[in-house]
Amino acid sequence: MxxxxxxxxxxxxxxxxxxxxxxxxLRIGLQxxxxxxxxxQSRTFVGRIVYTALCDKLVDITPGLxxxxxxxxxxxxxxxxxxxxxxxxxxxxxxxxxxFDAAAVxxxxxxxxxxxxxxxxxxxxxxxxxxxTGPFEVALTLSAPDATLMAQLADRAGMMVSPTAAAxxxxxxxxxxxxxxxxxxxxxxxxxxxxxxxxDYWNADAIKLDRVIYLPIPDTxxxxxxxxxxxxxxxxxxxxTDVAQASADPNLAVMKIDGLGYQxxxxxxxxxxxxxxxxxxxARVRQAFxxxxxxxxxxxxxxxxxxxxGVQPFPPSSPWFDARNPxxxxxxxxxxxxxxxxxxxxxxxxxxxxxxxVQQNLMQVIQAMVAEAGFDVTLQAxxxxxxxxxxSAGAYQMSQVGWSGRVDPDxxxxxxxxxxxxxxxxxxxxxxxxxxxNAARVMPDPAARKAQYDAANAILSVQNPIIYLYHQxxxxxxxxxxxxxxxxxxxMIRLEGVxxxx
Amino acid sequence: xxxFIARRLMIAAPxxxxxxxxxxxxxxxxxxxxVLAMGEDRDPAVLEALREQYRLNDPVAVQxxxxxxxxxxxxxGVSLRTRxxxxxxxxxxxxxTLQLAAMALGFALLIxxxxxxxxxxxxxxxxxxxxxAVALSGLSVPNFWLGIMLILLVSVNLGWLPASGYVSPSExxxxxxxxxxxxxxxxxxxxxxxxxxxxxxxxxxxxxxDYVRTARAKGLSERRVILKHALRNALVPVITVSALIxxxxxxxxxxxxxxxxxxxxxxxxxxxxxxxxxxxVQGIVLCTAVAFILLNLAADVAQRALNPRLRDAP
Numbered sequence: 001m002x003x004x005x006x007x008x009x010x011x012x013x014x015x016x017x018x019x020x021x022x023x024x025x026l027r028i029g030l031q032x033x034x035x036x037x038x039x040x041q042s043r044t045f046v047g048r049i050v051y052t053a054l055c056d057k058l059v060d061i062t063p064g065l066x067x068x069x070x071x072x073x074x075x076x077x078x079x080x081x082x083x084x085x086x087x088x089x090x091x092x093x094x095x096x097x098x099x100f101d102a103a104a105v106x107x108x109x110x111x112x113x114x115x116x117x118x119x120x121x122x123x124x125x126x127x128x129x130x131x132x133t134g135p136f137e138v139a140l141t142l143s144a145p146d147a148t149l150m151a152q153l154a155d156r157a158g159m160m161v162s163p164t165a166a167a168x169x170x171x172x173x174x175x176x177x178x179x180x181x182x183x184x185x186x187x188x189x190x191x192x193x194x195x196x197x198x199x200d201y202w203n204a205d206a207i208k209l210d211r212v213i214y215l216p217i218p219d220t221x222x223x224x225x226x227x228x229x230x231x232x233x234x235x236x237x238x239x240x241t242d243v244a245q246a247s248a249d250p251n252l253a254v255m256k257i258d259g260l261g262y263q264x265x266x267x268x269x270x271x272x273x274x275x276x277x278x279x280x281x282x283a284r285v286r287q288a289f290x291x292x293x294x295x296x297x298x299x300x301x302x303x304x305x306x307x308x309x310g311v312q313p314f315p316p317s318s319p320w321f322d323a324r325n326p327x328x329x330x331x332x333x334x335x336x337x338x339x340x341x342x343x344x345x346x347x348x349x350x351x352x353x354x355x356x357x358v359q360q361n362l363m364q365v366i367q368a369m370v371a372e373a374g375f376d377v378t379l380q381a382x383x384x385x386x387x388x389x390x391x392s393a394g395a396y397q398m399s400q401v402g403w404s405g406r407v408d409p410d411x412x413x414x415x416x417x418x419x420x421x422x423x424x425x426x427x428x429x430x431x432x433x434x435x436x437x438n439a440a441r442v443m444p445d446p447a448a449r450k451a452q453y454d455a456a457n458a459i460l461s462v463q464n465p466i467i468y469l470y471h472q473x474x475x476x477x478x479x480x481x482x483x484x485x486x487x488x489x490x491x492m493i494r495l496e497g498v499x500x501x502x
Numbered sequence: 503x504x505x506f507i508a509r510r511l512m513i514a515a516p517x518x519x520x521x522x523x524x525x526x527x528x529x530x531x532x533x534x535x536x537v538l539a540m541g542e543d544r545d546p547a548v549l550e551a552l553r554e555q556y557r558l559n560d561p562v563a564v565q566x567x568x569x570x571x572x573x574x575x576x577x578x579g580v581s582l583r584t585r586x587x588x589x590x591x592x593x594x595x596x597x598x599t600l601q602l603a604a605m606a607l608g609f610a611l612l613i614x615x616x617x618x619x620x621x622x623x624x625x626x627x628x629x630x631x632x633x634x635a636v637a638l639s640g641l642s643v644p645n646f647w648l649g650i651m652l653i654l655l656v657s658v659n660l661g662w663l664p665a666s667g668y669v670s671p672s673e674x675x676x677x678x679x680x681x682x683x684x685x686x687x688x689x690x691x692x693x694x695x696x697x698x699x700x701x702x703x704x705x706x707x708x709x710x711x712d713y714v715r716t717a718r719a720k721g722l723s724e725r726r727v728i729l730k731h732a733l734r735n736a737l738v739p740v741i742t743v744s745a746l747i748x749x750x751x752x753x754x755x756x757x758x759x760x761x762x763x764x765x766x767x768x769x770x771x772x773x774x775x776x777x778x779x780x781x782x783v784q785g786i787v788l789c790t791a792v793a794f795i796l797l798n799l800a801a802d803v804a805q806r807a808l809n810p811r812l813r814d815a816p
Contacts, residue, residue, distance in 0.1 A: 033773065035540060035541065035583045035584055036583065036584045036585050037584075041585075042541075043540055043541020043542065043543055043548075044540075044541055044542070045542065116551065116555070117551070117555060119541070119543070119545070119548045121545075121547060121548070122545045122547060122548070170585065171585060173584070173585060174585065174586065188594065188765060189581070189584055189586055189591055189594075189765070189770070190765045190769050190770055190773055191667075191668060191763070191765035215667065215763065216763070217666065217763050218760070218773075219760065219761065221650060222650065222653065222665070222666060222761055222762075222763065225650070225653045225654060225657065225658050225665050225666075226653075226657075226665040226666055226667075226763075228658045229653070229657035229658045229661060229664070229665040230661070231657070231664050231665045231666065231667060383534070383776070384539070384776070385533075385534030385535070385536075385538070385539035385776060385777065385778050386532075386533040386534045388534070388535070388538045388539065389533055389534045389535040389538055389539075390533065392535070392538060392544075403542075404542060415544070422543075422544045422545050422546050423544045
């Protein structure tokens with residue numbers, strides 16, 4: 001070894017020895033404040049981000065949406081698809097020292113199913129009984145096969161809380177106790193949620209942070225400014241229009257992954273009196289509206305090309321995406337022809353849209369696009385709570401909304417497109433679609449399931465109860481001091497392996 | 503004096519009840535459904551359970567009666583969103599808003615009063631025009647714009663102050679002052695303009711008064727005449743205006759708190775309105791109303807104590 005090489009090696013070793021200590025706090029800027037911190041009661045997206053650090057689940061997902069072990073190390077299905085036997089991880093304790101075992105799993109699933117305030121009841125509706133079959137083995141007996149169950153157990157329904165702490169009932173969320181890598185320290189509503197490293201975590205070696213502090217900062221500009229000034233270490237949901245600026249900052253890294261959800265325009269087809277319009281009654285009119293939109297241009301103009309144009313409930317990155325149904329090119333002539341076929345020259349329609357600049361900008365561009373085909377769109381900007389209530393009550397013709405998306409395909413389509421679906425504000429109803437989607441719920445074979453979704457989507461893309469527009473990616477911006485973060489399509493912030501240099 | 507206070511309190515009680523009814527009624531007129539606004543999922547059984555839990559299915563009169571009966575005993579209910587008791591939330595936010603209001607008023611007085619005096623003394627000179635121009639821009643520049651510009655300049659580019667957040671003075675006094683400096687300044691500049699205009703017009707009136715001429719005739723220095731004789735009297739209306747401004751600030755500085763993410767009343771109430779967290783909105787408005795009424799009463803009592811001419815007035 002030459003002296004030069006030796007000295008280089010020495011230098012490298014010295015640098016390694018003097019490498020900045022990995023430790024300290026990670027400050028994460030969230031778009032909203034979480035609601036109650038009880039996995040059984042919680043209903044917000046940001047709440048789920050906090051649980052990712054606070055509460056382990058029976059199973060998790062991989063970035064490719066495969067189910068992977070977490071507190072359950074293995075599982076098997078019975079042949080009839082009605083019994084799920086899970087083997088549990090040994091040596092796990094909750095933050096209060098209560099051991100995690102089969103009895104704890106039974107208590108948790110029963111809590112989700114019976115707590116009066118539980119919002120998880122329908123997610124676990126297929127589970128009839130939970131049986132402790134060994135100290136670290138449980139068997140879930142289902143009333144009918146349920147292909148969506150594993151995805152539910154990879155989310156809030158599968159989060160395990162300490163049965164000891166859960167004895168307080170509905171107020172558990174004021175001081176939550178789970179078994180995740182971080183334990184709850186304090187929460188100041190609208191200000192911060194503080195968690196600290198849990199020393200007895202089963203996978204403690206993967207955790208390199210002492211504390212995590214979540215700070216809700218709704219304004220995207222302010223959130224980014226806080227990151228740039230060093231007051232935050234990472235932020236979620238960076239605005240598409242800020243991506244270029246953040247990428248140009250040498251101190252920041254921008255990470256992006258396709259999400260699971262979509263944005264679209266829901267059309268009132270049979271939800272009360274306001275449905276009695278040509279766009280509500282005639283599928284050709286809806287198709288004309290869809291054809292008049294140039295989704296690629298929309299993405300360039302409104303979202304700086306960061307988003308993904310779409311015409312399905314699943315983004316192209318999803319295993320459930322149907323490649324045979326790509327985004328069609330804009331075709332104004334075809335749109336006009338369809339309108340003429342429906343006996344319409346020009347049609348006035350009202351579209352309600354959330355009163356934020358991005359969504360309004362989006363709808364204004366669409367307004368201009370569809371005008372060329374013969375639609376005179378009036379935009380009704382509404383504050384979001386009002387928009388949702390009006391949409392649910394049928395007080396709208398068309399409504400620009402979206403869905404954050406679920407791991408299992410069922411979550412993106414069943415409740416919107418089946419006749420009695422909980423979020424079917426269009427009130428679109430087609431027995432054929434119901435049959436396809438209901439059958440897909442109980443099919444264990446993914447390939448067979450996919451055929452069902454493809455067939456349902458083929459019908460929906462003609463009927464267009466929801467005119468899909470684009471898929472929103474999750475975009476994070478991080479200080480360069482933060483390393484090891486892996487984006488997941490569910491938008492969660494998993495902290496295993498994440499480090500922050502001093 | 504005691505009779506006066508008792509009389510005023512007797513008038514205040516029905517006012518508070520009226521306000522509580524108004525707040526409750528107006529909220530129910532708001533379009534939007536709290537159980538839809540609080541989460542994305544929409545399982546009909548869950549929505550119904552939530553409506554039952556928070557008694558949203560009861561007739562409005564029953565809901566009001568339940569709430570006001572609790573409120574009279576100090577129980578303002580729990581947040582629909584987080585289950586935290588509303589009284590706890592208010593207790594946690596009150597010191598934050600109080601600190602911001604006090605510091606903002608401090609800035610407003612420090613900037614507004616000297617500028618008002620200067621422009622009155624130097625009436626129709628360039629100093630007057632400049633002070634007026636500054637005041638006009640203080641009034642015209644929106645707080646959110648000034649706030650974001652300051653964050654970009656002071657925090658992002660210069661790195662002098664934290665961009666946002668809040669630290670309690672009891673926890674870390676220096677840090678608390680640092681985080682509060684920019685928001686208090688932003689909030690204070692707009693108010694300084696108001697105070698400057700009031701100081702200026704009061705000073706102009708006083709400077710023409712006979713006793714000021716007498717003071718000058720006695721050969722007192724101009725400095726002494728202005729600061730000792732004129733300003734003292736000119737400050738009376740300024741103090742009244744300041745007290746009113748302070749009362750308003752206690753309701754929370756909505757935009758400033760949003761931009762600097764200060765967890766005070768303004769941010770709490772706005773977020774609560776957007777998610778239709780009725781209990782929180784009602785609780786804060788009620789508390790603010792009561793505080794405002796008490797502040798007004800205190801101001802009146804103080805005026806009576808200080809000004810003998812008012813003592814015999816009913």
